[in-house]
Amino acid sequence: MDALHRSFLEHLAQTSPHPLALDIVHAEGCHLTVRSGKRYLDLVAGLAVANVGHRHPKVVEAIKDQCDRYLHVIPYGEFIQEPQVLFAKRLTELLPAGLDSVYFVNSGTEAIEASLKLAKRITGRTALVACKKSYHGSTHGSLSITGNETKKYRYRPLLPDVSFMTFNSMEDLDLVDERTAGVVVEPIQGDAGVRVPDPSWLEALRVRCTAMGAMLIFDEVQTGFGRTGFTFAFERSGVVPDILVLGKALGGGLPMGAFISSSERMHLLTHDPVLGHITTFGGHPLPCVAGLAALEVLIGTDLSLNAERMGLLFKELLVHPLIHEVRGEGLMLAVELGDADRVQRVVYRCLEHGVLGFWFLSCPTAFRIAPPLVIKETEVKSACAIILSALSDS
Ligand SMILES: Cc1ncc(COP(=O)(O)O)c(C=O)c1O
Numbered sequence: 338m339d340a341l342h343r344s345f346l347e348h349l350a351q352t353s354p355h356p357l358a359l360d361i362v363h364a365e366g367c368h369l370t371v372r373s374g375k376r377y378l379d380l381v382a383g384l385a386v387a388n389v390g391h392r393h394p395k396v397v398e399a400i401k402d403q404c405d406r407y408l409h410v411i412p413y414g415e416f417i418q419e420p421q422v423l424f425a426k427r428l429t430e431l432l433p434a435g436l437d438s439v440y441f442v443n444s445g446t447e448a449i450e451a452s453l454k455l456a457k458r459i460t461g462r463t464a465l466v467a468c469k470k471s472y473h474g475s476t477h478g479s480l481s482i483t484g485n486e487t488k489k490y491r492y493r494p495l496l497p498d499v500s501f502m503t504f505n506s507m508e509d510l511d512l513v514d515e516r517t518a519g520v521v522v523e524p525i526q527g528d529a530g531v532r533v534p535d536p537s538w539l540e541a542l543r544v545r546c547t548a549m550g551a552m553l554i555f556d557e558v559q560t561g562f563g564r565t566g567f568t569f570a571f572e573r574s575g576v577v578p579d580i581l582v583l584g585k586a587l588g589g590g591l592p593m594g595a596f597i598s599s600s601e602r603m604h605l606l607t608h609d610p611v612l613g614h615i616t617t618f619g620g621h622p623l624p625c626v627a628g629l630a631a632l633e634v635l636i637g638t639d640l641s642l643n644a645e646r647m648g649l650l651f652k653e654l655l656v657h658p659l660i661h662e663v664r665g666e667g668l669m670l671a672v673e674l675g676d677a678d679r680v681q682r683v684v685y686r687c688l689e690h691g692v693l694g695f696w697f698l699s700c701p702t703a704f705r706i707a708p709p710l711v712i713k714e715t716e717v718k719s720a721c722a723i724i725l726s727a728l729s730d731s
Pocket of ligand 1: 445446447472473474528556557584585
């Protein structure tokens with residue numbers, strides 16, 4: 338172990354006993370390079386962040402240009418900052434009516450927290466409904482609506498008045514009632530191991546929320562920005578939420594989250610109490626220009642279509658007696674092996690051969706494929722060849 342690795346373990350707080358500890362010196366497109374010079378084909382994309390590829394030239398150029406103008410100047414909301422305004426305007430041009438006002442924050446979990454507050458403020462109610470096996474972030478509110486008990490039991494008490502429905506269960510829609518302020522759902526569950534619901538369930542959920550006066554909140558932190566073959570995953574079912582939560586790829590590789598709703602609803606955060614939600618760094622100009630540049634690349638080069646095509650290619654090529662199924666849409670995929678130990682062996686074997694796959698928080702029997710959406714056919718083919726050979730060796 339070299340000095341840098343030792344300092345990493347000694348001076349950086351750790352999140353698990355066995356971090357991969359790849360010592361990254363360079364990243365570009367779909368590739369990561371470590372200090373030894375070894376290159377990895379990245380099937381993780383910084384966990385669904387680098388959708389337009391690592392260090393896309395347009396993103397880097399926008400960041401450098403903004404660095405020459407100004408960085409942080411004031412907490413969110415007070416000054417007119419052109420990067421914020423242009424990014425919000427462009428985002429809302431892509432969204433349906435009712436999602437026309439953007440509040441920028443710093444991360445996915447912060448956007449979830451704020452969306453819960455907004456739902457309470459709009460409805461004057463307190464109850465929340467979320468899904469079993471969901472993941473919405475690591476802060477207290479997000480953890481409260483996360484449906485994975487093993488992540489929560491050491492941190493109670495959490496938010497009261499939260500109930501959990503089974504994802505994709507029509508019967509459980511009854512849990513949404515006149516007391517419900519908000520219902521938080523990932524339109525495709527990510528860390529549950531990529532679970533795709535029936536569009537009819539999302540439609541029924543929309544109807545139930547409207548009937549009960551509850552806010553439907555879609556957490557598109559992981560599914561957003563082309564990953565599932567659509568710019569936003571809700572487009573697949575056509576079901577439009579009352580509040581849309583974004584993060585990860587939103588900032589083009591820089592930290593950022595956002596929650597989006599109607600101007601009328603968002604206006605409630607300005608009074609009674611005034612400054613109903615505030616943040617110092619939310620809407621920082623660097624992630625705004627990076628996010629806008631990444632969004633233009635995503636739309637301009639139709640990366641959603643590439644995600645759909647390359648996702649289908651992964652599904653076509655990943656056929657092996659040990660693979661139970663390849664679940665998901667676009668480039669948000671789970672390779673189900675039905676055996677957690679085998680998943681470990683396969684992920685490590687792939688790593689030895691220069692392919693970086695990853696795990697899920699709530700599904701140890703599958704591994705994740707979520708590469709940058711710029712991945713090419715040749716790269717998918719070589720990744721699949723390595724995965725299949727790792728499976729045969731496992
Ligand atoms: C669906 C979903 N929501 C929220 C979050 C939390 O985002 P962040 O890690 O930026 O706080 C994540 C992170 O993985 C996520 O996958």
